[in-house]
Amino acid sequence: MANAKGNRRRFGSVRQLRSGRWQIRYPDPRTGLMRPGERTYDTKTDATVALTLIEADITRGDWTDPDAGNVNFGEYADNWLRDRELAARTRERYEGVIRLHLKPGLGAGTLVAITPAKVRSWRTDLLEAGVGAPTVAKAYRVLRAVLHTAVDDGLIPRNPCRIKGAADDKSPERPILTLAEVYAVADAIQPRYRALVLLAAFSSLRFGELAALTRRDLDLERQIVRVRRAQVELATGQLPVKDPKSAAGVRPVALPSAIVKDMETHLRWFGESESSGRLFVGPKGGKLRRSNFHHIWSKALADAGVLPVRFHDLRHTGNTMAADTGASTRELMHRMGHSTMDAALRYQHMRGERDRLIADAMDAEIKKAQGNGRKRLPKQDPPAASGA
Template structure:
């Protein structure tokens, strides 16, 4: 369509009742569109039309109608359509969107987001949450808007341009000594012998076993928690007898010295552990969803499918564990829960009193994943090359040939032998105690 004077070949300009000028032009799809702004002078409107025409010729034109989509709607679609996301990552992204992005930017159109708006949101977010959480939320928003700018082309550029906003410092995590690993493995299965009963006047009575004889604690407790805490303390101090559930001992040792993730070690089957070859094969992993579901899927990365050597020193412990707790079926879980099903992280923490045990050892805040860090450190001390270490740890930035090993040999056997030597000859400090170190995780 041309103007009345027939001087324009692209779009047209009309004068509104207000005296301002508005442009109309055909999009690449042939549909006519009206400009979102009006102009005081006709020459300004003509320049706007020329700019739009040039953008279309270069393939840089952004459809203003598409950019009106709300950030919340676009981000939700982005998460649902993003390929390759693990279930826990999907849960995290949806939680970050709901908790830290939508409350601040709800109702804002993607095309209306500016760097100033993002900067203000990031500053407000930083006042109420940790540095790490704020960085995660920013990285999610940046990734969403990068797709909007580069793939969907509904905005001219990504407004997330704040330097350092997505950075988070890796927290130093504890690395245990060999002696500490064995001590932890022994402690996690220890349970006191006794019970707590509610009596009148809303009090609780504690009974405990001492030298094989049941006794009653002379005091009563206001809550069950106080009574249970006292029972555990008595067991730790040797004033009450305890039992030893050794099913978790093997789990702690294998996870540490084979550098396994929680999802990997909890998903192991009898057929995955070859004690004659001193090797464990990682094929799948359990993923716990935020809603409570348990999903069996591939390991965290492509390199996660691998075969790892087992130090000979823990083979007898694993053999005893398999004979005692694992069914003869090749598909039987290597580390089943108390009722025979997959063991959940929360159940493991509760039954082992993980938080209390590590605190009693002077390792408050130790996570199960830190056992993997310990194993990685021991492997690194073997002197093996980076690629061989990455293959053992199950990291992605290695060649495809290192992703999965059918047999433990070569460099991996060197790593296994080096760890084994450290297990056979654990070091201690001058006073005879073992101390841990802190190293950053990346």
């Protein structure tokens, strides 16, 4: 019960309760009805300051209904994901992050219960549980995005994700292969995948981009491969081919002349015959699958005596070689397909001539390595049949 002594103000009211603490009341800006404050205060001054701040928030249009955040976080995160327009693979990744890393620690509580302290504790728990730092950084980015939408929806007043640097993906630097190692793996792998290894290393294409290539994308006369689309491997087993995320992903990439003979041999014996046919297929004509190819790649590394690396590290190797030729940042971003649409438009003016010079410089390095005691390229005879 309230003390009979109340204090009426121009905006709201402050009164002392029998407990000795102070309570505020103010008009709900949506209904005009008086509502009590969410907490009580030790002194009349504290209560008056709190009421003044609420009045200022309402005047600025920044007031948020404290009850609005009483929404289950797990349900809100699911709805957030459902309402996003995302590529299928991206949607799968986000769903996995929410299911594996957000819901276990935060899903049972409400939005308003997620404080900066709670976010710090959640992140620390993940790291102490042995979740890798890059994965934790990705989970933090998704959490921040979900809660940013909650702010936009007027459910919470401020995003509690405020840990400096927590969203930075501090992945360890990936290894690169030497030219000798690239060719050692290319020699050791099943013949139908030799060109795949060389093209990955010297064009910097991603696995999905390589899997989506067709014959008409490869112009050996001009020594160019055109990246138009990319294959995505979903958890359902589906292999859709999609447009790249940005205009920068659609690009011509110049090839070193040293791998042209390998590409010609590949087209003769392994590529599908139609112009629209896929450049790389499995022994039974199936599409390349990253999950299946992993075993072939691992065996080739072992047979070649090369330390275990990811197939994606061939792309890193090619990027490093291109950088070593003196290519500019813009030229590298074009070759790698890294940029926003706007950035890609700015880079278009240099796409042809300088990219050719980059490939020529890479070609010189390949020939130098081949001249240092390495065996010549194989004859263009039909490669020996191989299992798998």
